[in-house]
Amino acid sequence: MSGSGVVTVYGNGAITEAKNSTFSVKVGLAQMLRGGVIMDVVNAAQARIAEEAGACAVMALERVPADIRAQGGVARMSDPGLIKEIKQAVTIPVMAKARIGHFVEAQILESIGIDYIDESEVLTLADEDNHINKHNFRVPFVCGCRNLGEALRRIREGAAMIRTKGEAGTGNIVEAVRHVRSVMGAIRVLRNMDDDEVFTFAKKIAAPYDLVMQTKQLGRLPVVQFAAGGVATPADAALMMQLGCDGVFVGSGVFKSGDPAARARAIVQAVTHYSDPDILAEVSCGLGEAMVGLNLNDQKVERYAMRSE
């Protein structure tokens, strides 16, 4: 099975089922999003632009991460009215962010029929110790991670999709690369490991043994893994795909740039044809100004990725 690039969770039974919505149905939607781009949007007009460009889903927000950084303060779940408005404007799946540990925000999002919830470190933490128990929901969740242990802990909590955290709202890909390399590297180490060593490895990365073993057998995370946090150009998106991600989240990168429609379309094409440099060159031409980037060596830049583990 290793190297097939396929998520197989069906019938493995490692994860308990809750309220008629089986884990495989939750993972199934993420599998349908593979090879696609999920874009942050703040209103119905932007959602329409994203849909027209070929986004496979949109993330409904009040402020994109770059604005959250600039304005500071407490970032919360968006107004459900706004999310509903965006939901009515498009036919593709709509995601929304809830604060880490804030299960009531998640309940509200579930009740308005959102397709996926992002329990996100970009919003201010609601609970510094605990994440939401995602098994209690019928709606699937996506969670951020910086390394394999964090990813498997989130999956044990019920996350049906994983995104590497990167550093949202910076337009700087360096952290995203670090996190993807960390996850992929650990999986490569795990695959070559003797079965007897997996117990200690699981202890070391603080992850449940059964999920570690499943990851070893599959040769990949047992759910779909997207990249996020800092993708600003088609080349960034293709880099994430070549490093082994299943798709890409683009936050501020699209709608903080000079020509959002053209950039959105280019990133979508770059993700599909990620291994074809000719097409990548073609779509990268004439996109106008990219979003302003932040240098992460600057001590004043807050690290969102460090907010949870």
Place this chain on the structure above:
Amino acid sequence: MAVGVLALQGSFNEHIAALRRLGVKGTEIRKAEQLETINALIIPGGESTTMAKLAEYHNLFPALREFVKMGKPVWGTCAGLIFLADKAVGQKEGGQELVGGLDCLVHRNFFGSQIQSFEADLLVPELVATEGGPASFRGVFIRAPAILEAGTGVEVLADYSVPSRKPTVQPVEEDKEEFLIRYVLYFVSVASTNNFTLMQLYVLNGYWYFTYQRRHSCSFCSNSGKINSEEKVIVAVKQGNLLATAFHPELTADTRWHSYFMKMVNKGEQPFLLMREMFLTMNHQGLISQYFNSSLFLFFFSVYSFCCLERSFMSSEA
């Protein structure tokens, strides 16, 4: 024979893995010229709007239509079903381009948002007749479409009864209270005659919501219920060399649909088997025993030889 999987977006890896389990190598197809190297195509699940956009960017639609028109086997799952349908409703503003070829009306995202996604055991007599195995197939429906109407040439392979507990939502304009009262009365009367109980009636944001539930009933009642038959939607069809499913066989370990499709592919290679299959199907439906006579046979034979001629003509042209 080479089988291609349209790899623009979605679950193409899963399809290729399922084919590999059958010992068939699937090729990823991203460009129009790659279509010329394959004899059969699978259009996977995914976001149909996204896939349509990507196909449009690289001008894939004319090549895909040509592929379908040449009679090569094509199988669409979920988004692929929408691609193959002649008509689709529930699309994004401005609609989306379709490949067409399958004489069906498809409702995109029929069951609702992700919360309404589900798994169900489907009865698949045709599949079992060819492939054997258990009588039902575990269908995984993810924001799935459904076929509302199928043309006469379309063979229905599976259908699904929409659970009657699904709440119905009826928008009612505020100044039409009279209509509303009449509607509620009508609904209650229909519900009571069909063994349904009105559970709740409430207003939210100017919309009236009804929830109803099927009463516990004896086997006689459930068999005679009229609503039951009306709520069925078609979820798997076959028309000629086109196969389409609203669910995702690529997400389950059961490879019977893939092997069924591979039989269609192999049949395309051997026209005589196709003819045999046609007679077998007719026999199965009791047509031959009832209506078999020499003139009918002559008619079919002439149709068949015409098909063969056309096939050889087309292949020589290509």
